[in-house]
Amino acid sequence: MKRCWTKIPVVFIIFAILFSGCSSDEEKKAAHFEKGTTYFEKGEYKSAELEFRNAIQIDPEYIDAYERLGETYLKLGDPKGAFKEYSMVAKLDPENTDAALKLATFYMLGKKPDEAREKVEAVLSREPNNIEALFLMAGLHDLDKNLYEAAAVFRKIIDLDADQARAYMGLARVYARQGKPDDAEAQLRKAIQLDVKAIKPRLELVRFYASRKEFDRARSQIEKTIELNPGNSELYIVLGNFFFQMKKPSDAEHAYLKAIEISPTDIKPYMVAAGFYDASDMVEKTLAMYEKALEIKPDDVNIMTTMAGFFLKHKKMEDAQHHLAKVLEERPNFFPARMMKGEIATMKKDFTEAIGIFDQLVKEEPRSARAHYLKGVALLGKGELQSAKTSLGKAAELNPKQEKANILLADIAMRERAFDQAQKLSEAVLSDNPKNFQARMILGNALMAQGKTGQAEIAFKLLIAENPESPAGYFRLGVLQRATKDYDGALTSFNSALDRNPMLMDVFTNLVLVYGAKKELNTALERCDAQLKKVGDSKVHQAIINNLKGGLYMAQKRTDAAKKAFEAAIQLNPDFMPPYYALARIYLAEKQPQKAIDQYESILQKKPGQAGPHMLLGTIYDMQRKYDMSEKHYRAALDINPQFAPAANNLAYLLSTRDGNIDEALKFARIAKEKLPDDPSVMDTLGWIYYKKALYGNAVQEFSDSLEKLSDNATVNFHLGAALFKKGEKTKAKAYLEKALRLDEKFDSADEARQMLSEI
CATH class of the missing domain: 1.25.40.10 (Tetratricopeptide repeat domain)
Structure with missing residues (x-):
């Protein structure tokens, strides 16, 4: 009997096609998910990412795939990607507890406690005894410094599950912060009793003892933990770190090498050892460790980025760029590598490229204090002072402990003659780090500029006490003593600075000027001849000394000798x-x-x-x-x-x-500035061109730097006063305009200075 296919209903055929298509999609989706899971378990996270993405492409509401993709991004060190995927899970399944807690953790790490609290409270409203949610709530109380509430939550966790070692450790930390060390230690002992071989509770006890400076007990606990877990390389790293902090480098090195011996295929001991050697200035050993780590994981972007940073630190630009190029080829959007690329551009003075990189980075990570800081440094290098202040200010706002940003802001304030602001910024740095050399120096200079000579003297003497081998403190103290006409004190200070570094020509110039003020011109000439022997074959230094001799000869009215000295200076440099x-x-x-x-x-x-x-x-x-x-x-x-x-x-x-x-004019001024960055005449010229271009902030910066070395030059004082006048800071302008006229009533721009003063 013939089959008549034409009589099969069309609807049935369509249904069959659709059904088979759906079945095929379900099978493909499941296959991709299964392959992704296999890759994930084997540690092949890039391949896993691709498979989970393929599954989601077939089914955009595939919750399991989004969850596994979030885990994959965490393994790849991409928290931003992980956050996005967990957010999608929470959107598709608002009651998904795991996703909510993951997002809460991200919010806590991102210093967004309100958002984290909202997620945790939502979970606890459904599951009041969810232990992971309770741990997060305890952490939030800790962040808010609500120690009693944090302790109560940890005790609730223990009531729910007495085997939660983390709860005992958390409670111990709270007790320690409440000033209850005996209670803290007792809780840690309870955590250890749950499992005598457990590592985390014992290491928490190590940290507790170290915080109380009970170093012998801390070491004993580390060694006991190693005895119980002899094959754990991480513990030897802990021991090495302990010895390093105790300033026992040979013991530290031995511990790190033991960690490598135990886990020769694990990159972490090599990287830690490299960090130790780098901190000890053992360049060859550092590089050897990095190279061994890279042999084990040749495509690891973190190793390559760290190596690039090592080369950057040692000014090996080509090597740094080579490693960064490999990283960015593998991971074009890898944030740390792009950050370093911007740093290299800044160091090479390619400020436009650097600013472009940092602009993009701060768009992607607006809360990255370091990205804002580095952008500020690049803008400062380009001369865009106001924009630099904005970026540096943002860096300081995001991370108040960012010393470098605050120091640069203080330095800019000094250049802008905002001495009170420079004082406040440097004092803020010193309140956190009393031994910060730059902050102490800026503070002394700011106090001196405000006429607070007694306080400035204390600042400079503290600088000397903290850094007795540095000439800088002696020099600044000498400048203060010279300004207050304590010439004998100034000579002592300048000589102390030169004893530490005889090549410092700013110091020697001030020494000669003191002898000039004391009318001891022959003594000054003798010091010049003696200094010529000390500087050896350096023509740059010889030129400066011959120029000083010329000035001394002119003061003695020995014109022919002066001419010869000045001609010699030109010939030398x-x-x-x-x-x-x-x-x-x-x-x-x-x-x-x-x-x-x-x-x-x-x-x-x-x-x-x-x-x-x-x-x-x-x-x-x-x-x-x-x-x-x-x-x-x-x-x-x-x-x-x-x-x-x-x-x-x-x-x-x-x-x-x-x-x-x-x-x-600007083109020529920049040539001069590049060749002679510390010459006050060059600073003044560049500042005047900025003034003409109405870039008054940049002009103030250059004139301020020039005035540091030409404080009694009428023209430079006028230039700074004029720039401040145009900038709208007329009270500050007045002091410099008046000083210019006091120094020279007939200098070229004297009438213009009088006109400005009449308008103030």
Whole structure:
């Protein structure tokens, strides 16, 4: 009999097709989930992630897959990804206890206690005796410093299950914080009695003893734990850390190596040993440990990122970039690697790239204090002072213990002459870390700038007491003593600084100035000759000392000797600017500038490829106000040597004061700043260009730095006063404008200073 397929109902065929399709999807979904689970259990988390994702693609409401994907992201070190998946579970199944507690944990770690409490309370309303929820609630009470409530919750857990060692340990921590050490120890002993071989309770007892400085008892407990668990490498790491803290490096090293011996295929002992060697400045041993860890796990992004950080610390940029490139190839969005990439860009002064990286990082992790801090550092490097303050302020807000951010903010406050703010910021750092060197230095400088000389003296003497081998404290104390005309005290302080480092020319310059103030010019010259022997073959240092000798000879009216000293300084260091001005002033004072011009023109005819003579000619014409000729010679010097900083600086200033191309002026000023970052004349020039471009915050920063070294220069005082005036800080501006006129009633911008003062 023939079968007639055409008579089978169409509806039945469609149903059969749909049914088979659904069956196929269910099978595929289950297969992906099963494969993902297998990969997860084997530790192949990237493959597991792909399979769970495939299952979710088939069924976007597959709760089990979302849960396993959350666990996978935790294993991959991606808490942000895990949070997203657990949030999806909670959305699909609002009464899913596990997801709610996981989210509460994330909120606690993210310092969002209100959100965490909401999740925990929701679970406890359904399951009042849920032990995991009770542990989280105890933790929340602890965060809020509600110790009695925390203790009550831990006791409730013990009532529900007397075998919960974690509850005894939690209760012990509460008792310790309440000042009940005997009760705390008793609870820890109870936790240990539940399982004498258990590691966590004994290590908690170790921490308890260490916190009470009972180090022998702490060590005894570590050794007892090792005796009970001889094959546990983690315990040898704990022992090594204990010895390291006790300043017993050889014992620490032995313990770390024992951990490696016990677990030769576990990367953790190698990484810990590497950290120990790095802290001990054993570079080769550090690198050897990292390389062994990488042999075991060649694709581990955490090892490669840590190695990149090690190379970065030791200024091996290429090695650091090589390892980071491998990390980012494997994990393009790996946050720590991208952070380090931004750090490298900052160190290479590629501030634009660095800021772009940190901008993206703070968008992704707006509560990352470090990302905000590093962005602030990059912005500071680029000269964007106000934006830098915003980022650094955010870093300090997110992490009030972020010393570096607060110190940079204090430093910026000093540059902006906001001395009271600098004082407050440095005092805040010192309240947490009384031995912070930079904070103590800024505090002393801020107090000195406010005229609080007694307090400043105490700050500098504390700096010396805490760091007796550092010359910095002696130098700043000497500067204070020189300012208060305690010349004998200043000489003692400057000599103490030079005993520790004879190459410090700022210190030696101040020493010479003190001898000058005491009218002991011959003694000053003798010290210069003695210092020339101490600095050896350093032409930079020799140039500075010869320039000082020239000034001393001028004070003695020994003009010929002064000329020779200034010429020697230029010969030794053509980039050093002061002797050019000194020689030009001598020629003008002698009323024979043309003789000097003819002399240098003759030198150029014989040897035209020299930038120095052009620089001297430019300086002489500058002082004669023959600006077209000075510009011609500065440009000629730069044609010979495009990186010749003195000419770049003077040409930049010339262009900015004569309404020339301000952007061209900025280009030359930046050349000078890069070559001579600590030269006060260069700072003043760059500040004036910022002033012309209406970047008053940046201008104040540069003028403030310049004034540190040129405190009695009328023009620099006027520049700082003018920038503060334009910035709207007229009370501060007044002091500098008045000082400029006191120093020199007829300096070039004296009328402008008077006009500003009339408007205040």
